[in-house]
Amino acid sequence: MSTAEQNRAAEGGRTPTGVARGLTQGATGTRGGIGESTLRPDGVLKVTGEFAYSSDLWHEDMLWGHTLRSTVAHARIVSIDTAEALATPGVYAVLTYDDLPTEVRHYGLEIRDTPVLAHGKVRHHGEPVALVAADHPETARRAAAKIRVVYEELPVVTDEASATAPGAVLVHEDRDDHHSGHVPHPNIVHRQPIVRGDADAAARRADVVVRGEYVFGMQDQAFLGPESGLAVPAEDGGVDLYVATQWLHSDLRQIAPVLGLPEKKVRMTLSGVGGAFGGREDLSMQIHGCLLALRTGKPVKIVYNRFESFFGHVHRHPAKLTYEHGATREGKLTHVRCRIVLDGGAYASSSPAVVGNAASLGVGPYVVDDVDIEALALYTNNPPCGAMRGFGAVQACFAYEAQMDKVAAELGMDPVEFRQRNAMEQGAVMPTGQVVDSPAPVAELLRRVKAMPLPPERQWETTEGADVRALPGGLSNTTHGEGVVRGIGYAVGIKNVGFSEGFDDYSTARVRIEAINGEAVATVHTAMAEVGQGGVTVHAQIARSELGVTQVTINPADTQVGSAGSTSASRQTYMTGGAVKNTCEAVREKVLAIGRRKFGTYHPAWATAELLLEDGHVVTDGGEKLAPIAEVLEDEAVDLELEFRHRPTQPFDLRTGQGNGHVQYSFAAHRAVVEVDTELGLVKVVELACAQDVGKALNPLSVAGQIQGGSTQGLGVAVMEEIVVDPVTAKVRNPSFTDYLIPTILDTPSMPLDILELADEHAPYGLRGIGEAPTLSSTPAVLAAIRQATGLELNRTPVRPEHLTGS
Amino acid sequence: MRVTFTVNGRQASADDVWEGESLLYVLRERLGLPGSKNACEQGECGSCTVRLDGVPVCSCLVAAGQAQGREVTTVEGLAGPEGELSTVQQAFVDAGAVQCGFCTPGLLVAADELLERNPEPSDGDIREALSGNLCRCTGYEKILDAVRLAAARTEGAV
Numbered sequence: 029m030s031t032a033e034q035n036r037a038a039e040g041g042r043t044p045t046g047v048a049r050g051l052t053q054g055a056t057g058t059r060g061g062i063g064e065s066t067l068r069p070d071g072v073l074k075v076t077g078e079f080a081y082s083s084d085l086w087h088e089d090m091l092w093g094h095t096l097r098s099t100v101a102h103a104r105i106v107s108i109d110t111a112e113a114l115a116t117p118g119v120y121a122v123l124t125y126d127d128l129p130t131e132v133r134h135y136g137l138e139i140r141d142t143p144v145l146a147h148g149k150v151r152h153h154g155e156p157v158a159l160v161a162a163d164h165p166e167t168a169r170r171a172a173a174k175i176r177v178v179y180e181e182l183p184v185v186t187d188e189a190s191a192t193a194p195g196a197v198l199v200h201e202d203r204d205d206h207h208s209g210h211v212p213h214p215n216i217v218h219r220q221p222i223v224r225g226d227a228d229a230a231a232r233r234a235d236v237v238v239r240g241e242y243v244f245g246m247q248d249q250a251f252l253g254p255e256s257g258l259a260v261p262a263e264d265g266g267v268d269l270y271v272a273t274q275w276l277h278s279d280l281r282q283i284a285p286v287l288g289l290p291e292k293k294v295r296m297t298l299s300g301v302g303g304a305f306g307g308r309e310d311l312s313m314q315i316h317g318c319l320l321a322l323r324t325g326k327p328v329k330i331v332y333n334r335f336e337s338f339f340g341h342v343h344r345h346p347a348k349l350t351y352e353h354g355a356t357r358e359g360k361l362t363h364v365r366c367r368i369v370l371d372g373g374a375y376a377s378s379s380p381a382v383v384g385n386a387a388s389l390g391v392g393p394y395v396v397d398d399v400d401i402e403a404l405a406l407y408t409n410n411p412p413c414g415a416m417r418g419f420g421a422v423q424a425c426f427a428y429e430a431q432m433d434k435v436a437a438e439l440g441m442d443p444v445e446f447r448q449r450n451a452m453e454q455g456a457v458m459p460t461g462q463v464v465d466s467p468a469p470v471a472e473l474l475r476r477v478k479a480m481p482l483p484p485e486r487q488w489e490t491t492e493g494a495d496v497r498a499l500p501g502g503l504s505n506t507t508h509g510e511g512v513v514r515g516i517g518y519a520v521g522i523k524n525v526g527f528s529e530g531f532d533d534y535s536t537a538r539v540r541i542e543a544i545n546g547e548a549v550a551t552v553h554t555a556m557a558e559v560g561q562g563g564v565t566v567h568a569q570i571a572r573s574e575l576g577v578t579q580v581t582i583n584p585a586d587t588q589v590g591s592a593g594s595t596s597a598s599r600q601t602y603m604t605g606g607a608v609k610n611t612c613e614a615v616r617e618k619v620l621a622i623g624r625r626k627f628g629t630y631h632p633a634w635a636t637a638e639l640l641l642e643d644g645h646v647v648t649d650g651g652e653k654l655a656p657i658a659e660v661l662e663d664e665a666v667d668l669e670l671e672f673r674h675r676p677t678q679p680f681d682l683r684t685g686q687g688n689g690h691v692q693y694s695f696a697a698h699r700a701v702v703e704v705d706t707e708l709g710l711v712k713v714v715e716l717a718c719a720q721d722v723g724k725a726l727n728p729l730s731v732a733g734q735i736q737g738g739s740t741q742g743l744g745v746a747v748m749e750e751i752v753v754d755p756v757t758a759k760v761r762n763p764s765f766t767d768y769l770i771p772t773i774l775d776t777p778s779m780p781l782d783i784l785e786l787a788d789e790h791a792p793y794g795l796r797g798i799g800e801a802p803t804l805s806s807t808p809a810v811l812a813a814i815r816q817a818t819g820l821e822l823n824r825t826p827v828r829p830e831h832l833t834g835s
Numbered sequence: 836m837r838v839t840f841t842v843n844g845r846q847a848s849a850d851d852v853w854e855g856e857s858l859l860y861v862l863r864e865r866l867g868l869p870g871s872k873n874a875c876e877q878g879e880c881g882s883c884t885v886r887l888d889g890v891p892v893c894s895c896l897v898a899a900g901q902a903q904g905r906e907v908t909t910v911e912g913l914a915g916p917e918g919e920l921s922t923v924q925q926a927f928v929d930a931g932a933v934q935c936g937f938c939t940p941g942l943l944v945a946a947d948e949l950l951e952r953n954p955e956p957s958d959g960d961i962r963e964a965l966s967g968n969l970c971r972c973t974g975y976e977k978i979l980d981a982v983r984l985a986a987a988r989t990e991g992a993v
């Protein structure tokens with residue numbers, strides 16, 4: 029053992045190292061309340077390398093787990109022989125389906141259709157078949173390679189035609205989930221029509237009708253921190269699980285029954301999360317790690333490498349979208365008909381909710397009275413697809429914005445003006461019949477993004493000649509400006525915030541205030557998954573604003589406190605931020621009650637005035653300081669845990685799609701400026717400007733980071749990102765960062781922002797969930813710009829060089 | 836085998852190293868230095884960037900044995916002896932260049948080397964020097980801001 033290992037073992041003992049600690053942030057130089065660009069409480073840990081991610085967890089006698097995955101997409105498992113793997117020195121356990129401890133052997137977010145380990149059949153390439161635990165990761169890998177699995181291959185279904193053809197093999201033979209009764213075919217997970225008005229009659233009023241078919245490729249979240257975690261068996265027969273996830277309590281609900289343990293014996297703590305973007309909403313190594321730990325009686329760590337990560341989480345649904353838009357000569361939309369077919373792959377994941385989003389947001393942020401929409405998700409033998417930032421709204425936005433440009437061109441109208449003429453405003457009615465009852469500044473966002481100054485023409489020119497880094501092809505030095513054409517494109521989108529369709533969406537926060545060394549300090553404890561978005565920063569800001577304290581400690585997220593819901597759907601600042609605010613308000617009332625009890629007789633203001641907590645004191649609304657909070661509390665602490673809910677929503681009617689399905693809407697608009705080397709088909713995005721309404725920016729620096737990060741993921745899927753699945757074998761062809769490209773700093777342009785703050789009166793502080801909207805419109809804006817530069821139709825994303833050169 | 840090299844100015848050695856282990860694995864799993872990250876382990880993301888005799892390398896692509904007798908600097912070696920953040924570390928915190936932070940250690944090592952070599956980099960120089968480091972969260976704007984800020988602060992201090 030090396031010295032460092034000894035040190036670590038001595039300090040670690042029976043507890044693992046790399047476990048999350050509380051984050052305490054004191055004076056920040058300013059008040060550090062909401063609306064300020066307070067710095068992250070975990071920032072220093074992250075720049076020194078001390079912040080512990082789930083892949084950094086370590087335990088003195090831990091084993092390494094490895095997952096054997098299927099090499100084929102669809103097959104009957106004839107036999108599995110684990111003898112040789114088990115006999116390998118250093119191997120402690122090998123598990124297959126037959127070793128599962130209870131009758132609960134499947135899990136899933138909404139539909140429990142995913143086997144913990146394959147049973148009799150594999151349904152997609154990379155499905156987990158067996159698990160190995162060994163004393164070195166390489167030993168585990170090599171032992172897994174010695175497991176002999178005999179497959180008898182079955183035909184694959186890979187698209188709508190093959191999945192619904194007469195006699196098509198069924199991906200799941202005996203469905204009895206709550207969607208199976210209403211879908212037209214067992215290989216359709218869920219289907220949602222939305223019908224409003226009379227599209228046929230409206231079509232007769234149209235002066236122009238434009239149709240298009242669009243294809244959206246399969247995108248990967250490509251978070252940088254690989255799936256990983258550490259499961260430690262506990263003396264009470266339970267297990268402690270440290271893991272990177274988006275929603276601890278949803279994991280817990282799926283894990284515990286498979287292990288045969290009550291939920292209180294599966295204690296989960298969030299480990300450092302290296303990004304998520306939807307890809308950690310489904311389970312990855314959680315159950316597997318726990319099974320191996322309980323079987324071997326030893327701590328087990330599992331870390332996927334990048335290759336495995338491409339198989340270890342769901343992807344964004346690829347989609348085929350068919351649209352028909354009609355408009356009058358005056359530029360008013362008459363109707364929209366569309367059909368959106370999403371490929372859900374082999375297991376349901378969150379496909380039903382993605383369908384609901386694609387359908388309900390399918391016409392975009394426009395007023396259209398007559399619509400006929402159908403969205404559905406297929407079961408196929410392709411990789412399972414589920415949540416990714418934008419969640420169904422991304423694919424639709426790509427298509428409807430292409431359509432808006434086409435209609436504008438047909439009418440000879442400016443594409444921005446055409447959008448503005450049809451833009452929704454507060455009070456507009458969605459295709460679902462829901463009234464948009466908070467600001468919807470769609471036309472204004474377009475106006476703002478258009479008004480931003482454009483980057484100079486021939487921006488690559490310098491006094492020393494062309495800077496190739498600013499040109500298409502970059503350092504490959506393929507052009508110095510010859511054949512380069514500029515294009516500009518616009519797009520705008522609409523995204524829902526929070527969980528929709530009647531889901532009981534809530535979050536819990538526990539807040540404590542006490543006096544330590546004569547200073548009032550607060551502690552915030554939630555189960556919110558901090559995945560990089562900065563929730564921990566705003567929780568501290570909220571506590572400061574509501575409780576008048578300076579020092580706030582954010583406890584590690586775990587399952588010892590109530591659920592915070594998922595870090596997804598742009599919901600955490602609204603929901604867990606709202607929960608922290610709500611609990612702080614209740615804590616404040618208790619503090620004031622204590623103050624009234626102790627000091628009420630000394631000053632009439634205790635009884636008569638509106639009281640606040642500010643700057644460490646109880647103050648009147650007139651600003652008069654009544655008493656230091658620390659003196660009010662003395663050695664009493666106030667500690668409360670409360671749930672917070674948003675306004676209830678309703679399911680969409682299964683036939684008409686009518687219903688108040690969403691909580692809040694979020695809007696962003698982009699302008700993309702691209703330069704295209706038309707000879708080689710290379711694209712350089714020169715600038716990607718965004719205007720977004722954020723309701724209220726709780727932390728302007730973080731808001732900018734969310735918008736720029738989201739915009740870049742949209743850029744990625746416009747020009748480079750796609751998981752390529754072989755149409756014949758349904759096998760993934762490019763599971764690596766060598767072949768699946770995400771934007772580098774050279775691919776990413778400057779991204780000027782214009783941030784609007786129009787309060788939503790229904791939301792805490794008037795804020796609007798912001799994380800996803802910028803991922804919607806950036807893709808169609810880039811596509812529109814490339815179309816303008818090249819004159820090509822470009823109905824699929826990502827655009828590849830061969831689409832631009834025609835070769 | 837036994838591998839001995841200098842890490843952040845201190846002699847370190849690891850025993851029972853299997854020949855196939857990377858420098859990254861030995862740093863993270865055997866020397867208790869998990870700051871260098873493992874986002875791809877195939878030389879594509881830069882999250883594992885360290886300096887080997889001063890030169891930035893992807894430590895996932897360096898066999899541990901290749902580091903024998905050489906000098907390695909990791910993110911853990913950037914701060915001062917009392918833990919004071921280096922200029923580039925402080926700039927990353929201040930500019931909002933850190934979200935999930937998984938790319939941060941590699942970016943810091945790369946940015947530190949850039950500023951040492953080129954104290955007044957143009958935006959193009961920054962982009963070129965950091966083009967081997969993927970970040971999925973930030974869209975890179977704040978990372979550019981951070982490097983510009985670090986350069987300006989360094990210059991201001993001179």
Ligand code: FES
Pocket residue numbers: 872873874875876877878879880881882883884893894895896
């Ligand atoms: S982990 Fe070494 S380059 Fe990605």
Ligand code: FES
Pocket residue numbers: 252302303560932933934935936937938939969970971972973
């Ligand atoms: S901050 Fe998450 S990858 Fe860069």
